[in-house]
Amino acid sequence: MARLAFVGLTFFLLLSGCGSSSGEGDAPRRGQGNSSPPSVEAVQARDGTLPLEERMSGTVRARNQVAIYAELSQPVVAVEAQTGDYVEKDEPLVRLRRVTYEQQVRQAEAALRTAKAEAQGAQASLRELRSQLKRTERLADQDFESQQQLESLRAQVEQAEATYEQAQAQVEQAESTLQERETTLRRTVVRAPISGHVGQRNVQVGQRVGPDTRLYTIGDLDSVKVHVEVTDRMFGRVRPGQTARLHVPQQDTVIQAPVTRMSPFLSEESYSAEAEIVVPNASGLLNPGMFIEVDVAYGESERATIVPLSALYENPGSNARGVFVAPTLGTEIPVDVPESFDEDNPPPLTPPTPTTFREVEVLAEGQQTAGIRGVEPGDWVVTVGQNLLESGAGERVDARVRPVPWSRLMALQRLQDTDLLNRVLERQQRLADQRFGPDAAPDDTAQSSVSRPDAPADTTAPSMATTQRR
Incomplete structure (x- = not known):
């Protein structure tokens, strides 16, 4: 389909006459014996290799993309980030209702205070009993206290120590409960785990979300x-x-x-x-x-003659793949190709010169060029207008040739079809303005462009990966 579109658009452009150094003659027809030979464009084949690509x-x-989920099941009270926003790590994204968790934190704080007070009381009782035990031990050594009283105090001290240890454990448990509830409270604010751009927002204020609700996708796009x-x-x-x-x-x-x-x-x-x-x-x-x-x-690829992809042509008569060569260019007819191409002032067309179709072996095809065998480096190959030169294999057809630089072909082959057609229409309008004035009717523009046959047109080559031919 790409090749058919390329050929059809090329033929249309040749008939449209998009700028020329000579505007005389009828519309081009293939073959000889016509009042005006067809007009084509050509470039000089080169020697080289092609990079093989797939x-x-x-x-x-x-590179770092994460989905954001809520850890709690609560309604949303605020949405802090919108789709497309850039957020830093730990920046708030969504706020959930937190009243219940605030109450739980206050309860845990009160329980911790109670546990600490009980631990302080148990510690004071333990100190008092230890002090009494020391005095009783001194008195018992002097036989002022009975052994029974001493053993009783020792039992009370052991009980007080156990009570104090239990009170300390309750304090630690209360602290752990408070930390857990504070962590839960913090989870009511959903924060960005990484720095990046916010995408795919799926949350609204008032929506009840849970651990299975994806709120955002955040990705680092650097x-x-x-x-x-x-x-x-x-x-x-x-x-x-x-x-x-x-x-x-x-x-x-x-x-x-x-x-x-x-x-x-x-x-x-x-x-x-x-x-x-x-x-x-x-x-x-x-x-x-x-x-x-x-x-x-x-x-x-191996070394070969390099030509633009647009030079390759499948002859409908023989189904052979090859190129049209203008053998007299650069020998009998001197060629002066500018380094750059001016669409409003293109290089002049040559006098009628023979062109011949040559079958070639395609060794490799790149994105814009092909390596072939059957044509020598330095030969001039037709890149635009081959369908106007169709004839029997080996038969010569006279044509007027416009030599163009490689940069012209490379730029055209990179164009999309729509870009190419827009350029054609813009140039047609400029030609109509020059010839008839800015108020010319569209029909006059079209008629004027068709009557200018000698300006080869822009083309675009189909894109394909480089493949080695066996």
């Missing part, structure tokens, strides 16, 4: 994890440390990060393993739950 799907998760399912075919090629490119379509951004971890086990259900990529996210481009595409590089 495109996989990834899901963004917060760094995120991207979980990628690695197929069994790629299992032996993906390793920690390899460079991954993450495509963020919502921001039209590519982020590079190394593969952090790789599971050594394949799932028996999906025949895939999970890889993890930790990505710094201070700019906030990635959000938990986001679905993104991930390219992982695992090597390089």
Whole structure:
């Protein structure tokens, strides 16, 4: 579907005449014998290698993400944090009704005071009995007190010691009860366990919540994890440390990060393993739950002739895959390609020059380029307008060629179809304003653009991961 959309949009753009150095001639037709040869764009093939990549799907998760639950079953009296807020660790999020727990704390405080008073009384009695025992022991040594009286005091001291120890235990128990009830009272304020952003608020004032009620999700988004399912075919090629490119379509951004971890086990259900990529996210481009595409590089192709993906063309007559070559460019016809491309002042078209379809062997395909065999580096290959050059295999078709820099093709291939169509419509409007004035009718604009055939158009190439051809 991507290739069909690409061809259809290319043909429409060629007919629309989006800017030209020469506006003469009828609409282009394929083949020779027409009043005006078709107009195409071409770039010069290069020598090099392609990075081998595999495109996989990834899901963004917060590196530290927790669900927040209440520990008590009580109605909510205040909600302190809203969805999207940034909260610090221990910052209050929700307040629950606490009247019952405050009463329990006061009761525990009173019980502790009573226990301490009883312990103090038992301690005083013990001191008094110990003092009496010492005096009685001195008197008994001088035979002023009977042995029976001495034994009685000793028994009273032992009883007082036991009473004091029991009173101390009651104090400790009362202190423990108070601490427990104070802890329960503190739990009426639900606090953030980590610093992070609040998401998925599920609580309202007046709502009765409990330990099974999730109130919030909080995540630290300063760094995120991207979980990628690695197929069994790629299992032996993906390793920690390899460079991954993450495509963020919502921001039209590519982020590079190394593969952090790789599971050594394949799932028996999906025949895939999970890889993890930790990505710094201070700019906030990635959000938990986001679905993104991930390219992982695992090597390089053999040396080959490098051409843009848009140069590859499947000939409908022979079903052969190849490229259209303009052999006279750079030899019989001098070529001067600017470093940058000005859409309002593009390079001029060449005089009619032969183009020939050549079958090629595709060795590898990247995101924007392909490595092929069958064309030499330095040859000029057509990248826009191949459908206007269709003929028998090996038959030459004259065309007017606009040499363009590689930067032009790379920029166009990165555009989405909607972006490309908007650029076309904007340029049509500029041409209409220049020719008819700003009040020109839309029909005049369309008619004007169709009558300008010699301006090759913007194209976009389908995105695909690099694959090695055997």
